[in-house]
Amino acid sequence: QVQLVESGGGLVQAGGSLKLSCAASGTDSRMNAMGWFRQAPGKQRELAATTVSGGASNYAEAVKGRFTISRDSAKNTVYLQMNSLKPEDTAVYYCAAGQLTWTYWGQGTQVTVSS
Numbered sequence: 149q150v151q152l153v154e155s156g157g158g159l160v161q162a163g164g165s166l167k168l169s170c171a172a173s174g175t176d177s178r179m180n181a182m183g184w185f186r187q188a189p190g191k192q193r194e195l196a197a198t199t200v201s202g203g204a205s206n207y208a209e210a211v212k213g214r215f216t217i218s219r220d221s222a223k224n225t226v227y228l229q230m231n232s233l234k235p236e237d238t239a240v241y242y243c244a245a246g247q248l249t250w251t252y253w254g255q256g257t258q259v260t261v262s263s
Contacts, residue, residue, distance in 0.1 A: 150174040150252045152243045157257030160233055168228040170243030170254055175224065179245045182219060182226040186239035193242070197228060233261045
């Protein structure tokens with residue numbers, strides 16, 4: 149089994165930066181994709197950024213140009229560098245891993261951006 153543990157969330161002022169980390173314990177050959185999703189209060193969970201083995205990345209329009217996803221395969225860790233944060237980025241951020249479906253999910257880390 150694989151466990152995903154997120155860290156790095158917190159409170160930041162608008163315009164600031166945070167870097168989230170997601171460490172995967174255990175491996176699964178189906179984990180060729182890893183990603184970050186977020187869920188704001190009263191809203192559905194949405195994709196923020198994903199990356200697949202080989203390096204291709206995909207971003208939601210709302211975060212494109214401000215967020216960067218990266219993966220350290222040796223450490224089995226995926227990161228989300230978030231810059232120029234806005235109050236609307238406030239959400240619980242979840243790490244996910246899988247192949248055709250998102251098989252594994254972390255518990256989430258809270259990111260709060262104050263105006």
